[in-house]
Amino acid sequence: MSVLILRAAAVLYALAAGAYVAFFARPRHTRVATVGFWLLAAAFAVHAAAIGVGCAEFGGREFFSLRGGLVLMVWLGAGAYLFLGRYYHMPTVGAFITPLILVVLVPAVFGEPGRPGVPPETLRNPSVTVHIITAVLGVALFGIAFGVALMYLLQEREVKGKHFGALFSRLPSLDSLDQLTQRLVRAGFVFYSVALVAGTLTARVVWKSAWSWDPQQVISLAIWILYGAMVQLRHTGWHGRRYAVLTLVGFVLVLGSMLTLGMVPGATRHSGTYGAPVSEAGGAQ
Amino acid sequence: MSGHEVFLVGLSHKSAPIDVREKVALTGDDLKAALGDLRGMDGVTEALVVSTCNRVEVFVHADAEEPARRFFTSRAPDADGHLYVKRGMEAIRHLFRVAASLDSMVVGEQQILGQVKEAYGLASAASAAGAYFSRLCNRAFATAKRVRTETDIGKGASSMSQVAVELVEKIFGDLKGRSILLVGAGKMGALSAKALAVLGADRVLVTNRSPERGLALAEQVAGTFRTWEELPRLLTEADVVIVSTGAPTYVVTKEMARAAMRARHTRSLCLIDLAVPRNVDPACADLGDVFAYDVDDMERVVEATHQARRGEALRAEAIVEAEVMAFTREREARAALPVLAQLRRRAERIARAEAERTLAQVGAKLDEKGRRSVEAMAQAIVNKLLHGPTARLKEAASSGDTALPGAAADLFGIEADAAGQEGRPPGDRPERAAASTERS
Numbered sequence: 001m002s003v004l005i006l007r008a009a010a011v012l013y014a015l016a017a018g019a020y021v022a023f024f025a026r027p028r029h030t031r032v033a034t035v036g037f038w039l040l041a042a043a044f045a046v047h048a049a050a051i052g053v054g055c056a057e058f059g060g061r062e063f064f065s066l067r068g069g070l071v072l073m074v075w076l077g078a079g080a081y082l083f084l085g086r087y088y089h090m091p092t093v094g095a096f097i098t099p100l101i102l103v104v105l106v107p108a109v110f111g112e113p114g115r116p117g118v119p120p121e122t123l124r125n126p127s128v129t130v131h132i133i134t135a136v137l138g139v140a141l142f143g144i145a146f147g148v149a150l151m152y153l154l155q156e157r158e159v160k161g162k163h164f165g166a167l168f169s170r171l172p173s174l175d176s177l178d179q180l181t182q183r184l185v186r187a188g189f190v191f192y193s194v195a196l197v198a199g200t201l202t203a204r205v206v207w208k209s210a211w212s213w214d215p216q217q218v219i220s221l222a223i224w225i226l227y228g229a230m231v232q233l234r235h236t237g238w239h240g241r242r243y244a245v246l247t248l249v250g251f252v253l254v255l256g257s258m259l260t261l262g263m264v265p266g267a268t269r270h271s272g273t274y275g276a277p278v279s280e281a282g283g284a285q
Numbered sequence: 286m287s288g289h290e291v292f293l294v295g296l297s298h299k300s301a302p303i304d305v306r307e308k309v310a311l312t313g314d315d316l317k318a319a320l321g322d323l324r325g326m327d328g329v330t331e332a333l334v335v336s337t338c339n340r341v342e343v344f345v346h347a348d349a350e351e352p353a354r355r356f357f358t359s360r361a362p363d364a365d366g367h368l369y370v371k372r373g374m375e376a377i378r379h380l381f382r383v384a385a386s387l388d389s390m391v392v393g394e395q396q397i398l399g400q401v402k403e404a405y406g407l408a409s410a411a412s413a414a415g416a417y418f419s420r421l422c423n424r425a426f427a428t429a430k431r432v433r434t435e436t437d438i439g440k441g442a443s444s445m446s447q448v449a450v451e452l453v454e455k456i457f458g459d460l461k462g463r464s465i466l467l468v469g470a471g472k473m474g475a476l477s478a479k480a481l482a483v484l485g486a487d488r489v490l491v492t493n494r495s496p497e498r499g500l501a502l503a504e505q506v507a508g509t510f511r512t513w514e515e516l517p518r519l520l521t522e523a524d525v526v527i528v529s530t531g532a533p534t535y536v537v538t539k540e541m542a543r544a545a546m547r548a549r550h551t552r553s554l555c556l557i558d559l560a561v562p563r564n565v566d567p568a569c570a571d572l573g574d575v576f577a578y579d580v581d582d583m584e585r586v587v588e589a590t591h592q593a594r595r596g597e598a599l600r601a602e603a604i605v606e607a608e609v610m611a612f613t614r615e616r617e618a619r620a621a622l623p624v625l626a627q628l629r630r631r632a633e634r635i636a637r638a639e640a641e642r643t644l645a646q647v648g649a650k651l652d653e654k655g656r657r658s659v660e661a662m663a664q665a666i667v668n669k670l671l672h673g674p675t676a677r678l679k680e681a682a683s684s685g686d687t688a689l690p691g692a693a694a695d696l697f698g699i700e701a702d703a704a705g706q707e708g709r710p711p712g713d714r715p716e717r718a719a720a721s722t723e724r725s
Contacts, residue, residue, distance in 0.1 A: 028434070159455055160570065162582045164589065169440070173458035174553065239551040240574045 002054035003109075006071065009050055010102075010109045012043035013078070017098035024095035027170055033091035037082070040098065044078045051075060067108045069136055069258070074105045076133075077140035084144070088180060090172045096147040104143075127202045135195035135220075139254055141188030142227070145181050146251035149244035152177040156241055178239055181247055186234075189227045196224055219257040226250050289330060291421070293376035294353035294368055295342030298390050301367035308361035309341045319356065320413040326352040332413040333422070335383065335404040337397070339390055344380065346417050377421065378609045384425040385432040386439075387601055393438040393594045398429045421612070428608040435604060438597040441590030445473060446480035448586045449557055453484060453525050456555050456576055460486035463524040467491045467508065468516065468536060470498040471529025473559040478506045478527055490523055492516055494530070520545035524552060529559040536564040542575055559583075618679075621690040625678050627699045632671055636663040 019036030023029060051072070081097050151171055158168040171177070199220070204210045211217065230238075230246055238246075296306060311319055316334060323332035323345060331346035334356075343353040350370050357364040371379050382388045384401045405422040408414035414422070433439055442448040457463060465486045467478050470493050478489060489508030492515065493499030503510040511519055520526065520541060530536055537556060546554060556577040558565035563579055570577040640663040644656055651659070674693065681689035693699070 028437070155455065159452070159576055162578065162585070164451075164586050168455060171455075173455050175456065175458045234551075237550045240553060242573070 005050035009047035016040035020094035131198035138192030145184035149247035152244040291376040292350040293371040296367045297340035320411040324413040333408040384429040432601045436597045446477040449477040460484040464488045466523030466526045468528040469530030474529035521548040528564040535566045539568045542569040624690040
């Protein structure tokens with residue numbers, strides 16, 4: 001059931017992306033951007049319903065898998081973009097973010113949610129919920145920052161290369177893109193930090209140790225340090241091109257690690273049985 | 286059309302040099318007086334004068350062009366050789382093209398529509414423009430708006446200073462909390478600094494080798510003068526630097542820019558070099574967050590804009606053409622319809638009278654149904670008889686044929702005043718009658 005609603009949401013996401021891209025191609029039709037915004041808002045609402053129904057169906061278990069994580073990321077990312085759209089008037093950004101959302105969502109839409117490794121009862125803990133939501137929101141914000149940083153680099157190439165073509169007139173100013181990237185990175189870092197703290201607390205309870213050299217832990221810490229460094233570097237004068245490149249690298253690392261760890265079975269205790277004794281997990285299956 | 290139509294006599298940047306144009310250009314009260322004079326002339330029912338620094342054009346609704354021509358020859362006898370005269374559809378097309386900025390020196394510039402609107406406002410206030418010019422001008426404004434929204438004719442930067450504005454906008458967004466530095470007292474530099482004012486810079490700094498000219502320039506652009514020796518430090522303060530000195534060498538070197546960038550922390554620097562030979566080392570652009578442009582770069586943008594606008598102008602011309610056709614067709618339809626209405630009214634009156642006469646004689650022998658049949662027969666004869674002429678007249682009206690309505694009026698002996706006089710206020714009688722006949 002929930003997957004059907006999710007597919008409906010995906011169609012709305014696709015329409016929103018279509019509208020934003022069409023607006024980008026023909027910026028004279030500002031109404032198309034407004035249509036895109038409301039389509040995205042509708043997609044967000046339908047997606048929320050899908051998540052709600054999914055929780056009722058599977059008790060939230062689906063969010064323990066990579067697929068569930070990506071679906072949640074799309075939802076939070078779309079929400080974050082809608083929220084930003086209210087404060088920054090840059091509809092052309094939508095043409096970069098909505099396709100990104102679609103790319104992440106499409107693999108998850110096909111096929112049934114499946115039966116992810118059933119988390120043990122010990123994981124049914126509020127700190128896990130906080131951990132999942134903040135981590136995914138942090139990554140979603142890094143994702144949007146990625147899109148905006150990409151726009152920065154494209155615009156910088158136009159401005160610096162003295163090539164005042166279609167992109168030049170459509171993309172926002174370098175200064176506003178730079179500022180937006182910085183704010184997104186900072187906000188993402190805050191949520192990611194909360195996720196790490198919640199994760200560490202959970203690990204202490206479930207795995208009996210806060211740090212166990214789990215690959216996910218190592219990579220998450222690396223990502224946290226990278227983004228933390230970016231927040232710091234900003235104060236020492238890093239901005240513009242270098243900052244945008246760093247933002248791109250950061251998100252590629254995030255996405256790459258998520259996909260590799262999610263696809264290699266048993267690489268990390270963040271999947272499968274979540275480090276619980278096999279008998280317990282097997283029993284629940 | 287009772288001999289009245291639109292005439293245009295005018296001169297513009299395309300036909301006359303500035304010294305002729307300035308002799309005939311009028312503003313304010315002089316223009317009002319001239320409108321009054323035009324309106325007072327024999328055979329002129331309406332008048333409109335568009336007077337800007339690039340064109341002076343007199344539109345009259347009259348039986349001849351002479352009154353409009355006299356407007357020019359009385360003011361400047363030598364204007365005669367520079368005048369162009371257009372009438373009817375040609376004049377209408379010209380007005381539409383002017384309003385849509387297709388006849389401007391810089392095609393697509395925004396000002397002209399406002400100027401034409403102002404001209405119409407003046408003519409209207411002076412009672413020189415009546416119902417016909419009201420329709421004509423409103424159609425011209427609507428056409429201009431269509432051109433602006435449906436084509437990209439107004440897009441892009443069409444002058445160097447506009448390019449500067451666009452560039453700075455794409456780098457900084459706006460200039461709130463930032464400052465502009467003007468190096469050297471070149472004319473282009475001052476123009477660009479003035480144009481950049483739209484972005485709301487906090488302050489304008491001016492420096493020049495000779496303090497006298499620098500101070501004068503500072504006053505001109507509402508800026509603060511700083512001495513030439515301060516230049517390296519000014520580069521750390523200002524965000525947009527416009528350089529236009531007469532110096533034969535680089536005034537801003539890469540070393541200076543590098544030193545400035547170190548002190549600028551996170552702020553980008555935009556260097557605009559308007560001097561020939563160049564005053565800013567082009568190697569400055571290799572530095573991160575330094576954006577440097579020279580005259581060639583800027584001119585390339587202007588040329589690209591003009592090229593794009595030429596392409597858009599073709600699409601705009603098509604819109605203008607369609608609007609001109611629609612407008613003239615509507616006018617002609619209006620002219621033909623009164624004839625039709627009169628004709629139909631007269632025929633119906635005759636039919637009704639004849640039916641009544643017949644009924645008065647034999648009505649007593651008929652029942653209700655029979656009486657209605659007689660009335661219906663009379664009406665049917667009228668309809669059948671007029672079916673052909675009606676179709677033909679409507680067709681003639683929409684294809685712009687004015688001879689046929691005139692001939693019809695002659696043939697059926699319909700009063701000339703019904704043949705749709707131009708200059709009647711909208712909703713005037715014959716037209717309203719025509720409209721109601723059409724509906725029935």
